[in-house]
Amino acid sequence: MSTEKIDIILTTDRTMMSNHHGKEFLGFMATGPPIGMPEELWMWIAAPKMRTDEHGRPWQAPYALRKLEALLLDNGYDAAVIDPDYVDRYLPNAKILMLSHHDYFALCPPSSEWWVVTKNEPVNARSFKRFMEKTAIREAKKNGLKIIVGGPSAWQWLYKIDLWSRWGVDTVVDGEGERIALDLVKKVFANEPLPRYVFVGPRDVPNIDEIPTIKYASINGLVEIMRGCPRGCKFCSVTLRKLRHIPLDMIEKEIRVNVSQGVVNGLLHSEDVLLYGAHGLNLNPDALIKLHELARRNLQEIAWSHASLAAIKDAEEKYRLISKIMEIVKSDGTQTYLGVEVGIETGSARLAKKIMPAKSLPYPTESWPEIVEDAFSIMHENNIIPAATLILGLPEETPEDLVQTAELIDKLRPYRSLIVPMFFVPMGVLKNKDWFTDVKVTNEHIEVMRRCLWHSIYWAEDIINKFYLNKPAAMPLRVLIKAFLKYVKWKGKMIERKLGLTPIETPAMPIAK
């Protein structure tokens, strides 16, 4: 093995260092264990290897690593994002190994749920463990390598002290890293001891002018348009951070970095894309139109990371904004749909009021189920395909809440979407609640889960055939995923029979609009 020199290696394991065939949603398969196929095949579908140059620098890399890389380069450090398959050649000469991950140990939803349901460890945690067990890392530790880990799942290390110690992780950073990362790197270069753990509080997050612009392509062209969220949902950690809107010129600069490196599609990232430029929760149609015109000018395909259902309804009812945005999105004649992740969380207005009182604004929380249905209808009419989440096991959840959630899922059947139920993991201000790995799954949970399953199966084939994997190049992937869906359908029916449940009707596939 030849060695090369970089002082600071930024990397992560394969499940994160992948563009998931250019289909961000396929990355969610990395949150599950391999089901009905060998792990290698599962990994190929969920997280194929990233193309690299001869130095092992990946074509695309996680946005957070790209931000850190830019910060370090701007400050004169010798740093680079390296593909996990190539780190061995750099480790003997490196001073610092910096890691980031969305879900190091598969404790976040939906990984934790697949783990509980299947009793098998998801591939993201397996892949990360394989990476950390590398002999080259162990050897480099003996020679003084410092390991700093961060990212949105940094809190999970507090539950994995044995591995923290075993792998010789020096510092865990929980929170936005721009300010603290430089301090830590300076300490390493000055041979000063590192802290064990750092939590970056809301008052220490960076201002816009402290956030660097990426220098190399991010995975699937992800570009941040906002940080933080004003809705204050109790289960969410993002909402704890100060709200910042990234200026349009900075967004365009990053999009152009991606496009110049061949990443021609883009994913606008925010906890609520429709709040871009908003004053509090009052939408700013002008800012949103400008944002999408900018994206249209530069990108082939546009996607959103997240949007809130109340904002979707508000945008359309007040300004016809969803229709206008989709006219812009489709104006080049090639893009036919837009994907987004949305949070239903519960069908119970009572529970919504307790855990997410601002999520329904500007509408009253009492009408939460109607808001959800209206937003789904608006998205369906405009070819926006949501992957929706539900949270099961929330504190103070009652069987009646779950019945209402099940009823809401039934009402959502006519609308093209995927619905994924997830077990509650205490994040945000609820993260001090006693966390469970021994989930008590009730009959009502099962009713909600199987409704989600059949809803998603009902729509998945339509989405795959007509939108998501409809191009000839996606044929192998399409065949594999359809085979997987057949397996899930068979398994689902088998489990229903075993539990003595009356099958939920699965009508014939509807004709897509």
Add this chain to the structure above:
Amino acid sequence: MHLSDFSSRATSRVRLRFYNDRAGDISYIEYLRKILLHNTNLSIVVEEKPIDELQGDVKFLEDEAVLICSRHYSVNVPTTDRMRIVEV
């Protein structure tokens, strides 16, 4: 002593330093977990140092500090008006 005391005093940063005679032993994190996860407002830094550096650090203390120590462990540190000692 609760972290909320610091929060209510508009302190935005807290440093928790563990003086330990076993270098590299991070088992104390187990006891800290709940506190760290409970916190959402303050910036927190957790550090560890050899126990024999405690006296020197106390002598040159610049910020307000609380020394929490086991009542089964005799600590001989110089008294200073910047530091409060709590035995647990």
